[in-house]
Amino acid sequence: xxxxxxxxxxxxxxxxxxxxxxxxxxxxxxxxxxxxxxxxxxxxxxxxxxxxxxxxxxxxxxxxxxxxxxxxxxxxxxxxxxxxxxxxxxxxxxxxxxxxxxxxxxxxxxxxxxxxxxxxxxxxxxxxxxxxxxxxxxxxxxxxxxxxxxxxxxxxxxxxxxxxxxxxxxxxxxxxxxxxxxxxxxxxxxxxxxxxxxxxxxxxxxxxxxxxxxxxxxxxxxxxxxxx
Amino acid sequence: xxxxxxxxxxxxxxxxxxxxxxxxxxxxxxxxxxxxxxxxxxxxxxxxxxxxxxxxxxxxxxxxxxxxxxxxxxxxxxxxxxxxxxxxxxxxxxxxxxxxxxxxxxxxxxxxxxxxxxxxxxxxxxxxxxxxxxxxxxxxxxxxxxxxxxxxxx
Numbered sequence: 001x002x003x004x005x006x007x008x009x010x011x012x013x014x015x016x017x018x019x020x021x022x023x024x025x026x027x028x029x030x031x032x033x034x035x036x037x038x039x040x041x042x043x044x045x046x047x048x049x050x051x052x053x054x055x056x057x058x059x060x061x062x063x064x065x066x067x068x069x070x071x072x073x074x075x076x077x078x079x080x081x082x083x084x085x086x087x088x089x090x091x092x093x094x095x096x097x098x099x100x101x102x103x104x105x106x107x108x109x110x111x112x113x114x115x116x117x118x119x120x121x122x123x124x125x126x127x128x129x130x131x132x133x134x135x136x137x138x139x140x141x142x143x144x145x146x147x148x149x150x151x152x153x154x155x156x157x158x159x160x161x162x163x164x165x166x167x168x169x170x171x172x173x174x175x176x177x178x179x180x181x182x183x184x185x186x187x188x189x190x191x192x193x194x195x196x197x198x199x200x201x202x203x204x205x206x207x208x209x210x211x212x213x214x215x216x217x218x219x220x221x222x223x224x225x226x227x228x
Numbered sequence: 229x230x231x232x233x234x235x236x237x238x239x240x241x242x243x244x245x246x247x248x249x250x251x252x253x254x255x256x257x258x259x260x261x262x263x264x265x266x267x268x269x270x271x272x273x274x275x276x277x278x279x280x281x282x283x284x285x286x287x288x289x290x291x292x293x294x295x296x297x298x299x300x301x302x303x304x305x306x307x308x309x310x311x312x313x314x315x316x317x318x319x320x321x322x323x324x325x326x327x328x329x330x331x332x333x334x335x336x337x338x339x340x341x342x343x344x345x346x347x348x349x350x351x352x353x354x355x356x357x358x359x360x361x362x363x364x365x366x367x368x369x370x371x372x373x374x375x376x377x378x379x380x381x382x
């Protein structure tokens with residue numbers, strides 16, 4: 001399929017897209033329950049386990065997922081990132097089939113920050129009636145400190161979200177690349193040479209994704225419930 | 229003694245009594261005030277803690293303990309607030325933000341809100357309806373949080 005010399009490439013596999021939008025929904029729900037407090041904190045804890053599961057799954061998927069889900073595909077060196085950054089303010093689209101170099105770094109920053117957020121939440125306490133499932137294992141002082149990290153890292157996360165919004169809108173309106181639609185449909189439109197240079201996009205089996213997701217959920221369950 | 233004079237005397241007595249109550253806290257050593265208000269809040273945490281664990285299903289629900297503990301908290305929650313005197317502003321060992329003394333009205337509205345939520349919880353606990361207790365407990369948690377968000381630093 002061609003439009004204006006662009007070819008459609010199935011870029012984001014289904015697990016990547018589901019991961020992305022579930023994380024968006026969960027983050028919004030976590031913001032709400034965390035700010036509301038009271039009995040909503042019970043849901044805040046469940047939401048945290050879900051975030052941890054998603055992050056764990058995404059890290060695993062970064063090694064065995066489809067071509068553009070893999071870290072090896074999108075984690076660029078500083079040289080590539082600098083080259084990309086230099087053309088950022090020219091109006092011409094700079095098409096990448098997968099993540100562009102700065103976008104790849106953004107993914108890592110998000111994963112790290114969400115991991116810190118969910119991880120510290122396990123040990124945090126709100127000095128009211130709620131504490132993470134592992135808070136009992138550590139001293140109150142350490143739990144308080146991790147609670148502070150939980151609060152500061154939230155500001156970092158919100159900053160990353162703002163940056164992510166700005167970047168996506170910039171690409172949409174200044175560079176005419178619709179990255180938002182691509183994250184829904186999985187399809188990116190790129191110039192034929194770009195697509196050809198990338199070769200075929202390999203998609204991993206959905207069953208592998210389901211199994212990895214279940215495994216990630218099981219690991220989180222074991223961490224939270226500590227049945228041993 | 230004429231009526232007008234006794235009115236005046238009564239007014240003086242009332243204002244003296246009110247003044248003594250306020251002065252008693254204002255004249256205590258700031259370090260002691262901080263210790264005392266923290267002690268009151270520590271006890272509130274001690275007695276509300278198991279109630280939280282019960283409504284969250286972490287430990288078995290015991291209506292008698294819920295009624296007793298929420299009753300305790302319904303009294304304890306009257307105690308910390310006169311310890312927040314401006315004289316304690318410079319005490320190191322506290323999580324109290326100085327904004328407490330800058331916006332005393334707002335601070336007062338926060339702890340009055342807590343008191344009314346705790347009163348509801350204690351009443352629900354006496355009633356014995358577990359769902360009502362759970363809902364009221366959520367209100368107390370929110371009241372704690374509303375004040376902590378504004379007036380408690382890390």
